[in-house]
Amino acid sequence: MNVTELLIPKPVHVAVLDGRAFTLGGATRISATGAAVPVAGHLASFLRRATCHELPLVSDFRPGDVALELTRTFDGGPEAYALTVTDAGARVRADTPAGLFNGIQTLRQLFDPAIEAPPDGPAGNTDRQRDWTVPAVEIKDAPRFRYRGLMLDVARSFFTVAEVKEQIDVMAQLKFNALHLHLTDDQAWRIEIHEPENNPSGLEYANLTAVGGAVNHPGVGLTPGRTGFYTQQDYRDIQAYAAARNITVVPEIDLPGHVNAALAAVPRLNPDGMAKPMNATGEVGYSTLDADIPATYEFVSEVLGQVAAITDGPYLHIGGDEAHVTGHENYLAMVREFARIGAATGKTVVGWNEAAEADLPDGSVVQYWFGDFGQVLNKAEQGTAKVIMSPADRTYLDQKYDSTSPIGLSWVDGGPFTWSEYYQWNPAQGGLEDQHILGVEGPLWTETVRGNRQAYWLLYPRAVSLAEVAWSPQEARSLGDFRRRLGGFGERLANQGVTFQPAADVEWS
Ligand code: TNX
Secondary structure: OHHHHHHOOOOOOOEOOOOEEEEEEOOOOOOOOOHHHHHHHHHHHHHHHHOOOOOOOOOOOOOOOEEEEEEEEEOOOOOEEEEEEOOOOEEEEOOHHHHHHHHHHHHHHHHHHHOOOOOOOOOOOOOOOOOOOOOOOEEEEOOOOOEEEEEEEOOOOOHHHHHHHHHHHHHHHHOEEEEEEEOOOOEOOOOOOOOOOOOOOOOOHHHHHHHHHOOOOOOOOOOOOOOOOOOOOHHHHHHHHOOOOOOOEEEEEOEEEEEEEHHHHHHOOOOOOOOOOOOOOOOOOEEEEEOOOOOHHHHHHHHHHHHHHHOOOOEEEEEEOOOOOOOOHHHHHHHHHHHHHHHHHHOOEEEEEEHOOOOOOOEEEEEEOOOOHHHHHHHHHHHHEEEEHHHHHHHHOOOOOOOOOOOOOOOOOOOOOOOHHHHHHOOOOOOOOOOHHHEEEEEEOOOOOOOOHHHHHHOOOOHHHHHHHHHHOOOHHHHHHHHHHOOOOOOHHHOOOOOOOOOOOOOOO
């Protein structure tokens, strides 16, 4: 099988050329100038580790080089790229570094899968310094959607900075460009909030991570949860690592429900001024901020302000889901005010679909997961909000594959939830058109998940399906063709040490 027929996500245009293949060997150089240099550096470290060739970075182009060029390509938007491989070199061209980064992910998949098994990696390729050939090909490619995300619930189960970086490495090769971090929930608060100088109500911000970060959520009949939190410096570190891989971090502070950890850490957020006890169960919908306490708004302004200040990306997620014990009018008033506070930081506010019932600033984003689609559609059609599509039955990565799955939840109707269910759907549905849709995101809730091995098993291969749903044109996608390509991709994941679920209906290479 020719590797050009195995690319994931499927590119918009692929033409296999008649000419001879390109060979990467001891004499190959990587050329780039200006803003292309960091992307070239990223490619060089990947290829050096894999091949043990020297691969010097140079600024002049000469035949035989791998060349990264920032230049007008074609009208495919800021993330488009063109890739031309002949025996005279491999050339990636794009308007932006993001486009170049996408291009090198495609180039990476044109190498034999052994490229994913560096000598010091889990699968240990020991054939060092061999020649690596890439077939002659011309590719022009651009994403269907601007936002292609995964979500990690780091509240229910903590992931260390190193673990999050590993997740970023794996998702980046599939051209995902957003990592949504669900930082707070009933069970824990995972982001450091500094004690501000101006603190009129004397709220105990530093206590958030002291109390909330130490929770030991027992999981659903599984091993204990993990403790920890990100300092603001940790968060910046994750964010910089992600940015170098064309991934934007989207922070979520879940409000006004899912706040028990905050109510336990900051007594004055409670109407009676008494701290709530911590609750490490998987229960949802029992906690709420209080619309009538001034400290609520003071707290939310301070927290959203600090989180926005350390966030480079354009988005700030304010939650809004499952506020079952918040009176409806209070819910609408708080969400409206929190969204206003969020927008005042200069960020684009994102909320789960329940928030679509509230009055949101123009240009907000609504993330559809479950329940009423009408309000979401209304806002989209009026042009006041864009939509991230995360319908639970097509994107939820925390769901069991079937009843035999040892981990995962199973509250969503309509299963099983395998790679094929997550492949066979169109985000433009129920009246929603592509122009209304910012993108697609697969959330991994972690009530039953501990660490990357378990996370990988639930994420992959389903996240591979979502990567293609978010990137490739609807008319270019077909199940049979994807099944074949997915089978080929398994070897790459295995070489990277990613413990995916080996679905029985795929022929894994
Ligand atoms: C619902 S999805 C939730 C989460 C849970 C998840 C479990 C959403 C916006 N809220 O709090 O973790 O179900 O599948």
